[in-house]
Amino acid sequence: MSESNDVRPASGPVNAYEQFLRQELDEGRLVISTFKSPSVRASGKPLPEHAISLLTIRWWVEMFDGHAAYHLLRPARDTVELWEASAFYAPKSSGSPAPPAVGKVVARLQSNNPDDLLIAKRLIYAVWAARIPYQVPGELNAEGALGQSDWEEIDEHLLRERGRVDWRNAADPHDLLKTSDELGLFPQCSGEKARRCRANCPMGRGHFIFIDPARGLWCCGYCKINGNSDDLRAAVSAARQARRPS
Numbered sequence: 001m002s003e004s005n006d007v008r009p010a011s012g013p014v015n016a017y018e019q020f021l022r023q024e025l026d027e028g029r030l031v032i033s034t035f036k037s038p039s040v041r042a043s044g045k046p047l048p049e050h051a052i053s054l055l056t057i058r059w060w061v062e063m064f065d066g067h068a069a070y071h072l073l074r075p076a077r078d079t080v081e082l083w084e085a086s087a088f089y090a091p092k093s094s095g096s097p098a099p100p101a102v103g104k105v106v107a108r109l110q111s112n113n114p115d116d117l118l119i120a121k122r123l124i125y126a127v128w129a130a131r132i133p134y135q136v137p138g139e140l141n142a143e144g145a146l147g148q149s150d151w152e153e154i155d156e157h158l159l160r161e162r163g164r165v166d167w168r169n170a171a172d173p174h175d176l177l178k179t180s181d182e183l184g185l186f187p188q189c190s191g192e193k194a195r196r197c198r199a200n201c202p203m204g205r206g207h208f209i210f211i212d213p214a215r216g217l218w219c220c221g222y223c224k225i226n227g228n229s230d231d232l233r234a235a236v237s238a239a240r241q242a243r244r245p246s
């Protein structure tokens with residue numbers, strides 16, 4: 001058991017996903033790719049035929065965001081592979097939002113359990129457990145064999161086991177987290193010192209703004225808006241005005 005392996009959490013009671021992760025790692029059946037930033041990797045391979053398309057989520061690293069599509073493949077009866085395809089792997093000429101056609105294996109499991117979708121959810125958990133807080137998973141972008149409730153279940157377990165912590169534990173020198181809380185945007189943070197934070201986007205339900213409390217800045221890659229505490233207040237006011245029936 002390697003102390004440096006950042007997929008290992010602190011001790012304490014664990015959920016079924018975490019139990020699966022620890023056991024399969026300990027017994028050497030599970031291999032996870034822990035690369036931190038899919039956006040800088042261009043080493044994708046064509047997605048294999050017969051891969052099951054699972055779901056697509058948004059993710060954040062620093063102030064950037066992107067999409068990651070997950071696919072499951074059984075190359076042999078006793079082996080399951082989780083493929084991740086990031087939009088950044090797509091050839092430039094493709095002009096996607098279309099699902100990218102290339103990806104890479106981010107988890108490989110020795111298992112002949114036939115419940116592929118259960119395994120898929122646990123492998124997606126395992127991959128994100130290795131990345132938080134370097135990357136933060138966001139909301140579901142597109143459903144496949146797995147849907148919104150499946151992603152919420154995975155995300156909820158990540159939240160519980162992977163130290164996404166109450167924003168009040170984060171250093172907040174610019175009161176940006178406090179402001180977002182007062183504005184009803186439900187900030188939440190992750191990581192040892194709670195440095196990675198997000199909150200609901202003021203422009204609508206279903207996605208998040210990324211908050212950098214140390215610098216007192218926030219941004220929404222989806223709405224292409226950003227700013228400081230005052231800008232956040234203004235965005236909330238503007239959104240409320242827009243929603244008010246005329």
Ligand SMILES: [Zn+2]
Nearest residue numbers: 201203220223
């Ligand atoms: Zn937004």
